[in-house]
Amino acid sequence: MTRPPTHALLGAVCLVMIAFPALAHSGDGYGGGFVAGFTHPILGWDHVAAMVAVGLWGAFLGSPAIWILPVVFPLVMALGAVAGIIGLPVPAVETGIALSAVVLGFMIVLALRPPLWIAGVIVAAFAIFHGYAHGTELPATVNAFAYAVGFVISTGLLHLIGIAFGLLVRWPAGRMAVRGAGALISLAGIAFLTGMA
Template identity: 80%
Template sequence: MTHRLALALLGITLAYFSSAFPGLAHTGEGYGGGFVAGFTHPILGWDHVAAMVAVGLWGAFLGAPAIWILPVVFPLVMAFGAVAGILGIPIPAIETGIALSAVVLGLMIVFAVRPPIWVAAVIVGAFAIFHGYAHGTELPATVNAFAYAVGFVISTGLLHLIGIAFGLLVRWPAGRTAVRGAGGVIALAGVAFLTGVA
């Protein structure tokens, strides 16, 4: 039963990625209403996608209770970062922080790092501030801020679930290798974002 569930979740994950359309989250283009704008903002930027999927992957890799705590901490702290962005509170090096989140979280998965849960939560929360701030500063002037926030929090949660779905493969030896390999891909993507290649 668990094997079937993992395969079903993996199928859903692959279907999601194959249907995702390209774009950049940080251009401010292509937004509809408040909820739609917020919902699409994280999934249109591969830097956001990589980090948010990594949170779910790392949580699944660490197992309970991290599998649920990390994906809850991220959007909660991200909301505070978004408020800071909306209010115009200066936070330096936002794009660098977003890129580093993919690098660091990817490497945590690659090297099977298992810190205490509070350390993992602090790492995830620290990076969530950068992602939230980016969402907040790019709030389109014509949309409802609350609906926008609800949209990007839900979208973020779904990206975490995709990471968890793939991360459930760690229960099998080949799956564990695949998850660590995915962490490597995420870390390399982060390096590409950091260096401006992507």
């Protein structure tokens, strides 16, 4: 009689122990909060457009903006989420989210290069609206910390997608492609703003 390898048996035990508790604490169909938070930005096209735009604009501006803007956004977004969770009033949240895509897209289309601190303030201001929306839509049955970690990680991944595409600015044709993507993001923002999307 042959015995299974020890590492295979240990791996199977670990999988069983990890998988079942996650399924046992689901809220609104999502496991424990992390998955709900992770999917919240990527299931909303208004969030996707703005978050990809942050990475695109950072790549367009180059170093150090390429890394600073995608760090500023999720940090301030987390503060906005806290404001939403505790119920602080923030007016025109959906308008602010839609305007973030419009403005950030136009910055890319027009190849605007403001000083880094101004770019940071613009990104931070819009991050408040996105975070507030995440905070107010926190499902009652999930862990708020896990939810926040989830939406911060997915936001970072969306920024990385924007950065990866934005690196095309090194070539003339790529620069035009990035500015074209900025135009699409702005148009999407206008559609969100006018209720066409």
